[in-house]
Amino acid sequence: MNTDSRTVNSIRNIGAGFVGQILQAAVGFISRTVFINYLAVEYLGINGLFSSILSVLSLTELGVGTAFIYSLYKPLAEKNKQAIATIMRLYKKVYISIGIAVFILGLCVLPFLDLIIEEKPENVVENLSFLYLFFLFNTASTYFFNYKTALLNADQRNFITTINYAAFYILQNIAQIIVLIVTKNFIYYLSAQLIFQFLGNLTISLIVDRMYPFLKEFKKEKIDPIIKKQIISNAKATFLIRIGGVMVNNTDNIIVNYFSGLALLGYLTNYTLLIGILTTFIAQVFNNISASIAQVNAIESKEKQYEIFNMVNLANFWIYGFCSICIIVLMNDFIVVWVGESFTLPVSISVMLAINFFMLGMQNAIWTFKTTYGYFNEGKYLVILTAVLNLGFSFALGHVYGLLGILMATALSRLVSNFWYDPYIVFKLGLKIPPVVYLKKFLIYVLIITFAGITTYYIAQFCNFSRVINLIIKAVLCILIPNTIIVLCYKNTPEFHKVVQTFKASYQSITKKIRKG
Template structure:
């Protein structure tokens, strides 16, 4: 029930945020130079790399909370959270201090400051740094709500402050056209949002202030440390793969192309955030299934989640290829569009990451943190090597291709191997066969949709509408026709309808 409530709240919250955020980005583009978009993406990537200081310990702490929450062991929860707080306060301070050390190198990172950017780069960077570092003083409490399947509380709080923040930022840009005021608004509202969620957690879990003299169980502490070491390496690899592209794009092509690219990544980010609501909010439920159900039941649930995963990400990937450039043209103009090959590579990377969702969810809830921990470092090294090589030859397309290749030859095959071999205890070849069929089905659906979309020769708005209808009908019909007789399809549709009726019933009640 909590999973359904979490997903419903997450979707509604994300929809509202998407609308307001989209309007805010439109105003941003119209009132500030495109180089500011590049700065936004560049500094965000730098600080994402600094977040390695977090060591991936958050995942280890969340995993350690599942059992005491299920057993309602207040003392264990309180002692884990107390340690969590100490660690995260230290991390926040470390991020801020290390972040300050980057300032002397900003002129090397941005070799030629654009004339359209009048503010001092160091001052702009400090706003981003403080915003990032301050979140660590509160985010450990958010983790408790997530582990306790109460993500809806986080979703509602975050959506409320995000909407208010963007409305004020829109007003600030229209009135002043000042990027500093824009960042000050963001800093204040995000800080207030974090303080509010901290207050809510204190009220919902008053026992957290108890057991101040009790120490955390040594077995639990040892498990957290062990898992944190493994997730640190996973986090290093993830950040180096996902957050270095903007820095490399800036190196080869500059802030203007990075600004154009940021519109594409923002739209794809909105899609990813919407979809992640499902998989984030079912993690705790899957953890319970893996803990108490038979392997046959676990495999049944995996197949259901994996089909839903393929359906959602496959459909959205086709939409990215067919609709993205037309949407950008209608939204901010043809000058902001990139070649179709870029949209294709973005869709491929989006699909590859998305298809790992079911695997990662099961791998994490099984507690397989140490398996494959060194492989992600290889992924990161290969990504950097491929990016600089292919980026030199093919520019932006090469950098995106490098990301896909580095994933393909490492964790893209190894993580499914671990889940099937150790967790589900089923030959991994079973997963590979299903995955290859998925690729065949979605490739056929995408090719057919693209071919029919070529006949659209109307105004840009009519083209977009007709192509959107094609994307909605063709891929979904092909998937339904191909999988309609499978057990996992029946389970997916049954679960969807149950969720739909539950959510609509709640809305009518309220």
């Protein structure tokens, strides 16, 4: 089991996450470019639509993953091998059942595909049901292996999962590029994805078995009833949270297809691909510090916890605020340079995508603390309200404003529900600080990033050169203007100094390790 310090674990995990994500983003970007050039845009729509349908089916997972990871923190800290082994054995049984359930539910969707896609695009030659089965098998099969990654994550060894996933993802995309160039066949493209994802899952499973041999012991011992009861309770709460998250984040593609068809959905998926790369890249930080924050919340004072929260929250705002401005200012220029002007959407779409990106991102610090405090039951019903509001707003605003209205609906549904409630829970119950303190800080964040965004956008409009030169100059403006404004506003605050100190310490630790070997 892991014996390294929180700092070493966090630095190692974040470093591996960044490197892995850069490599994956580069290869994935090349693969998408080849995809666009060799297959019709409707295939992008099919990719986005089927992925969204199966994300909804993943509700079967019931949120048990988060509940199990939380239950592993204490026995890992105490080196309690028996508790770890019994928890993982239960985890395995649950996830195998979930994989089977996802596959069966997925098969039940087959008769309704003609209703979801009323008119099959002429450019799509394959049978839609056959294509859907590829997506279904790929999704369901992951549950038979992926439960083991929870142990690595809880033990602050995310870097192993990251390296393994990155390696097989790169191999998968190289294979898919070759397949598209040689055959231009979507079936072969999906087959390559299925094969390499299976191999990646199998490899991580074997690695976990080798690193934690005691998992095969304690076969007669039963899980502690108290731990089992806690897992069930937390899983029930996270199930509701998962329903809300999926219904808010993964139904937009289905609704866009309903109002606008697969072609527009295909254009949108290029935007969401780029934003997804950003989101996954940033998530490396927060995913890899959650176990460290769990330790802070378990053993440190409330003052120390609040200090860490302010540091994480400022870093969160800085990263997501800067990236949101980049989405608004650079997205369309990048799409033009990448695949051509015909694939662009109105600037208003980029603005709404950036708003949703910022709103979701600003919850990261809150959710990390809420989860590591163990507050799974608090607010579990409110996320259902978020989901219902999102569907209602999406159909109402989508009917009037189309794609823009659907994206607006997502922002509105979050704003009136869990966007304010989760911070309330963390501050009121966890940090023991009046929630209005967070509200004031957040409003200041919004004012600063709005000012920085408007300033950057209007200055960027003076660029009138070639496409590539425009993109480069605007990128430089995005780097200079927002970051300068944020530094000037926060350079004298304790959290800013803490962020800088942490960055310096991380840099020194990394360079020291490099020098040693």
